[in-house]
Amino acid sequence: MKRQEPRMTKIPPQTQDRLPGLESRLTPPAEHIAPSNRGTGKLAGKVAVVTGGDSGIGRAVALHFAREGAKIALLYLDEHEDAEEAERLVVEEGAECLVIAGDISDGGFCDDAVGQVVERFGGIDVLVNNAGTQIVAEDLTAITDADWRLQFGANIDGMFYLSRAARPHLTSGARIINTSSINGFAGNAKLVAYSAIKGAIAGFTRAPAKQLAPEGILVDEVAPGQIWTPIQPASFDGETVAGMGEETPLGRIGQPSEVAPAYVYLASADGSYATGQTIHVNGGMIING
Incomplete structure (x- = not known):
């Protein structure tokens, strides 16, 4: 089946009053995995930890990994309704799923979460560091x-x-995949801290890619551009949200389903000769530097 581009319908102005936002409140709903995606067992038997897995890019990555045969551990903060839906969708793919709620900015929680994953699944093959948030500020003095x-x-x-907690459990062939952003390369005047x-x-x-390469552990990052996730209406005003992506060469905002395959590539044998690399998925936005 030919892959159809997930063209966005017009996004109406909308905001959310809670960072990093709720998937259930997005209008229109985001596409997390394409109907034409069939999966080929690229991650069969692997154990993947995905932070921010309740929504957005994290949910999309979890679903793609599940469709490729991985067992999934979803970490999220406190968006319980979104996490329950993400778990349902992962299980629907036929994958085992462990859901853990907590704040990853607490090192003790991270140690405990890794312990739970290892106890449940016996190890970790892929760590996707995806969770995050952003706060808009018009001036440095406002931060x-x-x-x-x-x-x-x-x-x-x-x-x-x-990553520190998972390190003792990573062996040759394991992957760490970090979620970066176009903003880390081009900068954003309203998102200085981010x-x-x-x-x-x-x-x-x-x-870490250089440090871990001798042991066959690969570390890479994916740098998305503007993607239709809850963090957008939770950060920006309604009119800004409605116009997102229009300035890109492709003229639209991206879908989580268009980013997640980059993580599959890096997590699977396809990406066995990539480490310390950045995959940019941003609709053709120019990168400075």
């Missing part, structure tokens, strides 16, 4: 200490804590 720390905690502290963090993630991809 509070609390907002700065919250974003670093959710976006990169947790990435480090989980852009700085995403730039730091590039370093936390390339340095």
Whole structure:
């Protein structure tokens, strides 16, 4: 079956009052996996941990991994309704699913979560560090200490804590895949803290990639552009949300289903000669640097 491009219908102006947002409130609903995607067993028997797996890109990655045969551990903060739906969809794919709620900015939680995954599944083959949040600020002076720390905690502290906790359980062939952003490369005037963090993630991809390469453990990142996920209406005003993606060469916002296959490539044998690399999925947006 030919893969059909998931053209977005017009996004109506909308906002959400809760970061990082709720999948259940998106209008129109996002596409997390294409109907034409059949799966070929590329991850059969693998154990994958996906943070932020309740919604958005994380949910899409979990569903693609499940369709490829992996066992899934979904980590999320407290969006319980979204997490229940994500679990239902993963199980519908025929995959085992462990769901763990908690704050990854807490190193103790990360240690405990990894322990639960290892106890349930016997190990970890793929760690997807995807969870994150962003807070819009028009000026540096509008970024509070609390907002700065919250974003670093959710976006990169947790990435480090989980990677450190998972490290003793990773063996040759294992993968760590980090979610970066176009903003880490091009910058965003309204997302200074978030852009700085995403730039730091590039370093936390390339340095561990060199450290772990001798053991056959690969570390890469995916840098999405504007993707239709709950973080968009939870961060920006309604009119900004309605116009998202129009300035890209493709003229539209992307779907989670268009990003997740990059993670499948990096997690599977297809990506066996890629480490320390960035895959950009951004509709043709120009990257500076």
